[in-house]
Amino acid sequence: MPPPRGFSIFRNLQSQSRARLFHTTAADSTALPWCLPTRTPIRSGAHSKTFTTHILRPRLQFPPSTSRRLFSTTPCLSHGHLHTPKPGEELKVTFVTKEGNEFTFEVAEGDNLLDIGQANDLEMEGACGGSCACSTCHVIVEDQDMYDLLEEPDDDENDMLDLAFGLTETSRLGCQVKMKKDIDGLKVKLPAMTRNLQASDFK
């Protein structure tokens, strides 16, 4: 299936200007307090569904006057650069957020999960910039069989996974998992990056 129209342009725009988008969204939500937290994904329900990026990121429909405000001139180094998949060679990867929402992206072979997650503004951190020196891009592969298809984590990755919060049998570091044909359809869960304690937890 060819990618939806405008998809690659849109994604390029995103990957080139993440720093800008980060601040921009932030500014937008000020005017729209009801949309806090800013990363409000669209719930997909119990069934997995493919989302193209324009559905995922309604914020770009905000008036261009605000979305183009350029606050930062620093290039953001913390995300990689995604490749554009060749038509017919798109690989699908699904991220399940900690709220249980699913997002599927069509990506090129060789891109790693951290870059994909960050380029699509999922709540995924790469404190060490994807150099396998921290555990902030921890993901959990949902399917054991799929996990077995991945190349074995090396010692360095396992050393970092040992420190990951909420480690499971099928945990990996997103920066070390590169998309390839035999894992087309991979589905990973993003563990909570906070302990998620809300006011209600204390009542």
Next chain:
Amino acid sequence: MKSILKHTHIRSAARRGQRVPYACNGRFINTLHQTGDSQVAAQRADAPFRLAIIGSGPSGFYTAYRVQSKLPTARIDMYEALPVPFGLVRFGVAPDHPEVKFCINKFDEVARHPNFTYIGNTPIGSESLPFSSLLPNYNAILLSYGASKDKTLNLPGESTLSGIHSARAFVGWYNGLPEHRDLNPDLEGSDGRAVVIGQGNVALDVARILLTGVDELRKTDITEYALEALSKSKVKEVEVVGRRGPLQAAFTIKEVRELMTLPSVGFEPVPHSIIPQDTSALPRAKKRLMDTINKGTKSYPLEKNWKLSFFNSPTAFLSSPENSDQLSHIRFEKTAPAEGTNGDSVIRTGEHRDVSASLAFRSIGYKSEPISGMIEAGIPFDEKKGIVCNTFGRVARPTPDGDVQVPGMYTAGWVRRGPTGVIASTMMDAFDAGDNIVNDWLNGVEFMGKEGEVKMGWEAVKREHLGLGLKAVHWNDWDKIDKAEKERGAKIGKEREKFGTEQEMMAIV
């Protein structure tokens, strides 16, 4: 690291302050954050929110990042005692771990947000900018100033003999922390043996820096003066000693593995009686760590060597009759696992052994101290744990009925949870603090000052600051220092050559 606590006399404030009778993190009484007045909540969504962050280490920056992404109108002012930012990322992370420092790219992005102001060269305390001057000018304050004080062993000879250093000071020295610029550890006069007391990652960092070839270190941003001293070092044997067993060691596997793969460095095998050989029943991380220690290095002994000693508790630092000022031996008492434990608690056996060493590094942890004026402002401090009393980052006063939240006060990082954990754990608790701040604000919870009062933040504090005669360093000034350091580094083939004194830093801005 050095944090905001520039003056040691600050501790007296804590001594004067009430001892906290109840442990932190007890039961939390939700006095403040029932979803508050919905009208207040509605007003606040559009109201300016002013947050002061004390300390510019990773916990401060990650909290700022979280607050910015959830409440972009928040005006955040970050105070730092030193001219330069990043706390332990700059002064703690080992120079041969450049990848760990990558997070400063994110921090830089945070600092360039239009609603963010960096105020360096501004210690908070009684002899500089008083804590009390922040209180009326902010809605909330985040205490993220880290753990600046060393734990000591309080053993005979510890404070009198030369050759005994705190690992923290040594790390600060090679990383260019101005406070320890003149540490000058005597690595040349050494008998070739160094003992590190304590088994955390700082202990292993010290061991690794002592054992790594200087040509390897030359490529890093380690300070030139440290390189020079290390190039003359005679240290060939490093013993890293712990009071408890291998299963209780706090170091992580990456640091052990690095030491096992250093060229020309051998590892003395740990006796089988001390370390589990069948590791199959252990939890994953412990299993992998034990396996790595058991595997050791390919050969031993080599040109330089290191060893891990377990179940040894230091009892005295001793000198030789020839030179009564210089450390020559450390006396250890053997310990054994207490009955019914695998070593979590140990008993003394009465059996002693003397280990010869002319260099010793004490690496048994850090402690936070209260900032002068903090106790008076009603912030509860647990002196025993060396942390601000808090419940998941909300500063909370322990009472017999449970913890009661202190309005507008939050905490993150080592001053919140104690000096443990890696960047990922700091990030996580900073995100907690950030979420709590924003949620409390948007839920109409009580903050500092009167509701609806407009806080002026740095714009107001600045006036008081002017009278102090300190020059505040802002982010554009840091850019200049950063650039100058990189240029100095480029000339000698390094990524950066840090300025070792505050005067040098301030000369640039």
